Amino acid sequence: MSDELLPHGHPTRAPASQRGRTAEVLEHAKALGKQIEVTIDGRAITVPLGTTILESAQQLGIRIPTLCYHQDLCLAGVCRICVVEVEGQRALQASCSYPITAPIHVKTHTPAVRKARRHILDLMLANHYGECYTCNRNGNCELQSLAEEYGVDYFRFGRMEKPRYEIDLSSHALVRDMNKCVLCRRCVRTCIDLQEVGVLEAIDRGNRIKIATFGDKPLSDVVCINCGQCINRCPTGALRANDNTDEVWQAIDDPTKHVVIQTAPSPRAGIGECFGLPPGQPMTFRMNTALRYCGFDKVFDTNFAADLTIIEEGTELLLRLKAAMANDECRMMNDESALQHPERSQSQSIHNSSFINHNFPVPLPQFTSCSPGWVKFAEHFYPEYLDHVSTCKSPQQMFGALLKTFYAEKTGVNPRDIVTVALMPCSAKKFECNRPEMCASGYKDIDYGLTTRELAKMIREVGVDLPNMPKSDFDDPFGTATGSGVIFGVTGGVMESAIRTVFELVTGKKVENLFDHAEVVPVRGFEGIRYAELPIVEVGPVPAIISHLFKDWNWLKGATLKVAVAHGTANAKRVMEDIKAGGKFSECHFIEFMACPGGCLGGGGQPIPTSPEIRAARAKAIYDEDRSYTIRKSHENPALLQVYADFLTDGPCGHRSHKLLHTHYTPRGKYIA
Amino acid sequence: MIAETTHGSLTFCSIEPDSGLGSALERPPADALGRIEASGLRGRGGAGFPTSLKWELAIKSPGEYKYVICNADEGEPGTFKDRVILSDFADLVFEGMTIGAFVIGAKHGIVYLRGEYAYLRSHLENVLRRRRAQNLLGKNIHGLEGFDFDVEIRMGAGAYVCGEETALIESLEGQRGEPRNRPPFPIDTGYLGNPTIVNNVETFAWVVCILAKGAKWFNSIGTKKSTGLKLFSVSGDCSQPGVYEFPMGITVAELLKEVGGEGAKAVQVGGAAGQCVPAAQFERTIAYEDVPTGGSVIVFGPGRDMLRVAENFLEFFADESCGQCTPCREGTPKLIEGVKMLQQGRCSMQYLHELCSLGETMQAASKCGLGQMAPNAFLSIVEHFQDEILGRIGR
Numbered sequence A: 001m002s003d004e005l006l007p008h009g010h011p012t013r014a015p016a017s018q019r020g021r022t023a024e025v026l027e028h029a030k031a032l033g034k035q036i037e038v039t040i041d042g043r044a045i046t047v048p049l050g051t052t053i054l055e056s057a058q059q060l061g062i063r064i065p066t067l068c069y070h071q072d073l074c075l076a077g078v079c080r081i082c083v084v085e086v087e088g089q090r091a092l093q094a095s096c097s098y099p100i101t102a103p104i105h106v107k108t109h110t111p112a113v114r115k116a117r118r119h120i121l122d123l124m125l126a127n128h129y130g131e132c133y134t135c136n137r138n139g140n141c142e143l144q145s146l147a148e149e150y151g152v153d154y155f156r157f158g159r160m161e162k163p164r165y166e167i168d169l170s171s172h173a174l175v176r177d178m179n180k181c182v183l184c185r186r187c188v189r190t191c192i193d194l195q196e197v198g199v200l201e202a203i204d205r206g207n208r209i210k211i212a213t214f215g216d217k218p219l220s221d222v223v224c225i226n227c228g229q230c231i232n233r234c235p236t237g238a239l240r241a242n243d244n245t246d247e248v249w250q251a252i253d254d255p256t257k258h259v260v261i262q263t264a265p266s267p268r269a270g271i272g273e274c275f276g277l278p279p280g281q282p283m284t285f286r287m288n289t290a291l292r293y294c295g296f297d298k299v300f301d302t303n304f305a306a307d308l309t310i311i312e313e314g315t316e317l318l319l320r321l322k323a324a325m326a327n328d329e330c331r332m333m334n335d336e337s338a339l340q341h342p343e344r345s346q347s348q349s350i351h352n353s354s355f356i357n358h359n360f361p362v363p364l365p366q367f368t369s370c371s372p373g374w375v376k377f378a379e380h381f382y383p384e385y386l387d388h389v390s391t392c393k394s395p396q397q398m399f400g401a402l403l404k405t406f407y408a409e410k411t412g413v414n415p416r417d418i419v420t421v422a423l424m425p426c427s428a429k430k431f432e433c434n435r436p437e438m439c440a441s442g443y444k445d446i447d448y449g450l451t452t453r454e455l456a457k458m459i460r461e462v463g464v465d466l467p468n469m470p471k472s473d474f475d476d477p478f479g480t481a482t483g484s485g486v487i488f489g490v491t492g493g494v495m496e497s498a499i500r501t502v503f504e505l506v507t508g509k510k511v512e513n514l515f516d517h518a519e520v521v522p523v524r525g526f527e528g529i530r531y532a533e534l535p536i537v538e539v540g541p542v543p544a545i546i547s548h549l550f551k552d553w554n555w556l557k558g559a560t561l562k563v564a565v566a567h568g569t570a571n572a573k574r575v576m577e578d579i580k581a582g583g584k585f586s587e588c589h590f591i592e593f594m595a596c597p598g599g600c601l602g603g604g605g606q607p608i609p610t611s612p613e614i615r616a617a618r619a620k621a622i623y624d625e626d627r628s629y630t631i632r633k634s635h636e637n638p639a640l641l642q643v644y645a646d647f648l649t650d651g652p653c654g655h656r657s658h659k660l661l662h663t664h665y666t667p668r669g670k671y672i673a
Numbered sequence B: 001m002i003a004e005t006t007h008g009s010l011t012f013c014s015i016e017p018d019s020g021l022g023s024a025l026e027r028p029p030a031d032a033l034g035r036i037e038a039s040g041l042r043g044r045g046g047a048g049f050p051t052s053l054k055w056e057l058a059i060k061s062p063g064e065y066k067y068v069i070c071n072a073d074e075g076e077p078g079t080f081k082d083r084v085i086l087s088d089f090a091d092l093v094f095e096g097m098t099i100g101a102f103v104i105g106a107k108h109g110i111v112y113l114r115g116e117y118a119y120l121r122s123h124l125e126n127v128l129r130r131r132r133a134q135n136l137l138g139k140n141i142h143g144l145e146g147f148d149f150d151v152e153i154r155m156g157a158g159a160y161v162c163g164e165e166t167a168l169i170e171s172l173e174g175q176r177g178e179p180r181n182r183p184p185f186p187i188d189t190g191y192l193g194n195p196t197i198v199n200n201v202e203t204f205a206w207v208v209c210i211l212a213k214g215a216k217w218f219n220s221i222g223t224k225k226s227t228g229l230k231l232f233s234v235s236g237d238c239s240q241p242g243v244y245e246f247p248m249g250i251t252v253a254e255l256l257k258e259v260g261g262e263g264a265k266a267v268q269v270g271g272a273a274g275q276c277v278p279a280a281q282f283e284r285t286i287a288y289e290d291v292p293t294g295g296s297v298i299v300f301g302p303g304r305d306m307l308r309v310a311e312n313f314l315e316f317f318a319d320e321s322c323g324q325c326t327p328c329r330e331g332t333p334k335l336i337e338g339v340k341m342l343q344q345g346r347c348s349m350q351y352l353h354e355l356c357s358l359g360e361t362m363q364a365a366s367k368c369g370l371g372q373m374a375p376n377a378f379l380s381i382v383e384h385f386q387d388e389i390l391g392r393i394g395r
């Protein structure tokens, strides 16, 4: 066939049936702005053309049950629990995926609809290994609540008597129990559409169908980045985090062990939800008391380590920029052609702030390394860019390394007897703390990672009602951290903290001169990818803490720092592909990547459910906490400066810091043997 | 197996090459569309959607690139007429597709060929090559400036559900063959998101006949709502199985007489997805408004065990279900279990009611035609062969 006649049109990405083409059409139709009137259960409402029946019903306050539908995901229309009657249509229609394009009449609970819903539930339960009392999701399971809501009182079509599938316990982060799977495919859509990792897919067909990894391999052997986003969107107990509470209890109960816990910023913004509070109620100081009540010997704030990360990572960035500069000068001197083509050498010059020299490459932009999901994503999909990833360990791991060295020395506790627990919003942190390279002190930096959900369970187990606990502060010697540490929990937070610090270190001026209340608004928000430029008009003296590394900042004068932020690995992929293609992001100097949508506050260890509104409420709690601190910049953290003075005496990015606080990465590639 | 006698008398044999396309190109596309509309032609793939309406919607749907897809997946049990058309009348199919392209403004056509028909591929490619050489495909077809269209052949891989038009498109796009949510329909969001018409092999062939012989000729045959002629694939307990051409609206009894199937106990019309018509209802007509069919007719002689028949069909669906939606994926195996219980006399009357009710839910709530039709055979057998079944009911 002639070439000109080959297929045209936009190439498609990922499984379209799961992406639900309707979503695109809806957007298209909505963009037209046409309105249309529908009646649902006799009540009229005018909605934009293309709105689904479900959305319209929700606006009317009419509840239609859903299961495969999730606000964050494209439409699937597979569970059929949401069916309704549309007048004039022979079959029932799935309201979640039915875009309204004509003035229709809908009935949401006719006998046929009610019968169908009951049947669908009965069928699901017949193929579900229901053992609620031992199930991780007991009390927070969509299948369970639907069964209750629709008055399921017996197993009409029987039940699964014994498990059909082996439970996959291979991963440090996730457990997959397909005996509880109802095949809603939210996990599939999360992984491939939301995260664009693509670990999970439905295999086989008919009732032999199951959700599986590539080649049905154990999760630990595939490209899973442990982000846990699939867990947060699974309606049942089929997916869960690898629970370490038993081990933590054991350590607590062992009198010879000194058990310390560090708490990350996001869990405190979310844990209230596990105790019936609306999202966005910060629990920081009540949680401290509850943790002591559980038996932890010390309670520390991960934000201390976040501040430490900013100092280390900020210094690393400045060092990279300096090295790029040095290369640049060297090249200019050697490169005859630069003289002949002044415009070209200009483009390499500092005042254009390119810093990026393709002949003597210093890996720029520098990428953040605090999100272990992102790090593993980079190891699998962009191994050739690993030298761009900051060598800094994540705050969790830095803190662990300090606890087993500095803290052990200071308190005289044998590091062998220190058990370090990290409360994290994250499932990938469970994988991270088990990386073999993460034991700088000779002991595992972090022994156990706990998720927000797991801690809520522990707190409940000791009979504590968290919202009514009195408040108490963090323990010394790390004290209460700064606002900069807190905002690590939200997308853009690391960048904002870095900007606050780097700007002040370099210019000697208050960042408030540039941004009201030191709030770096351009990097805030939930837009998937954000970009900002920060002109360095003047420079100041080099502060003492890094004066051994830099003589002056003159080489930065007049430069413009270009930064970007991406959250969710799908957005990370966009940015990486742009860098590969030499686009705008390849000109950046520093890029923050977070594996999870919304940043850590949307992490795979956070309370279930999740939605854009819930994540926004958690973000607000985090920004409020930042505002409530008197010290809001990492480099002003007094406890941190003390640690540099007493322990990390050769300064940021010094020898000791390199040994304890920095790490390396493993190119993994995406091909599975 | 085409009965010798019938073959020669097929309308398709009498159509002059290129007469349909030639006639269409003489006037603007709207004229050809008007003639197809006047003929009353409805889709020959089973669902019976008016062909002209489908094409009209695709014309109206905005899009620079439009596609014509020929559904040659022919997976319905007991259907083999598309195979005969593709082997013996491939030119008619490509000619029909070209007319479709002319009408809706497509440049690209795809034949989605059933995996098991791979042996036909080289034959079809030869025909395509010849047509290109004859300027019946390619650039400026028939010398008509700007009318470019070509056809490629793509292979299915043996999944019945890929005959469902949206699953077919998914499969063409390289995805798991699973039906999409509808709306949107292929006519506005089809292959690669572009307006697409999907039609059965036979539909395209009839389009050519209509343009060649006139809409009047076509709509004077058959019933008011089901005009024209249709090919039937007849199999089962009859003396002369094969592919036949009959007018729409023929009664089951008349058909049985032609194929030597008198004395049948029941006839399955429309394949596994169709209905089981008992002897008492053999005066019913085969037409979209009565007993619809995509062409499959399976005759059951007096000796057949109808529960076995139901079980056999259900097993087919359970195996071919894409597994996407709950009613079909989970419901079909429950019906099979039920049939087994009936066979063993372990099924209570109450549970049988429950199963019939479940069948209704599957018809109403399944995502695509497969699940919606899966219980048909079971339900009609339970309805029409109560005596045979109730005899084995437990208490």
Ligand SMILES: Cc1cc2nc3c(=O)[nH]c(=O)nc-3n(C[C@H](O)[C@H](O)[C@H](O)COP(=O)(O)O)c2cc1C
Residues within 6 Å of the ligand: B042, B043, B044, B045, B046, B047, B048, B049, B051, B071, B072, B073, B074, B075, B076, B160, B161, B162, B163, B164, B165, B166, B198, B199, B200, B201, B203, B368, B369, B370
């Ligand atoms: C499960 C299923 C299988 C189908 N298989 C076929 C098939 O093999 N061939 C076919 O032409 N249509 C098949 N169809 C119908 C198509 O979806 C579609 O309606 C048809 O191709 C339209 O063509 P027509 O209007 O010319 O009949 C199938 C439908 C379903 C639900």
Ligand code: SF4
Residues within 6 Å of the ligand: A128, A129, A130, A131, A132, A133, A135, A136, A137, A138, A139, A141, A142, A143, A144, A180, A236, A237, A238
């Ligand atoms: S997934 Fe839900 S219904 Fe199933 S056992 Fe767990 S809590 Fe119960």
Ligand code: SF4
Residues within 6 Å of the ligand: A174, A190, A191, A195, A197, A198, A199, A200, A223, A224, A225, A226, A227, A228, A229, A230, A231
């Ligand atoms: S944890 Fe993340 S990468 Fe792994 S399967 Fe779930 S969504 Fe995919």
Ligand code: SF4
Residues within 6 Å of the ligand: A180, A181, A182, A183, A184, A185, A186, A187, A188, A211, A233, A234, A235, A236, A238, A239
């Ligand atoms: S594992 Fe959970 S999210 Fe995935 S299909 Fe099963 S029930 Fe749905």
Ligand code: SF4
Residues within 6 Å of the ligand: B161, B178, B179, B320, B321, B322, B323, B324, B325, B326, B328, B329, B366, B367, B368, B369, B370, B371, B372
């Ligand atoms: S009805 Fe059956 S074949 Fe159709 S989408 Fe549902 S599971 Fe798949």
Ligand code: FES
Residues within 6 Å of the ligand: A065, A066, A067, A068, A069, A076, A077, A078, A079, A080, A081, A082, A083, A094, A095, A096, A097
């Ligand atoms: S919620 Fe609509 S089909 Fe699952």
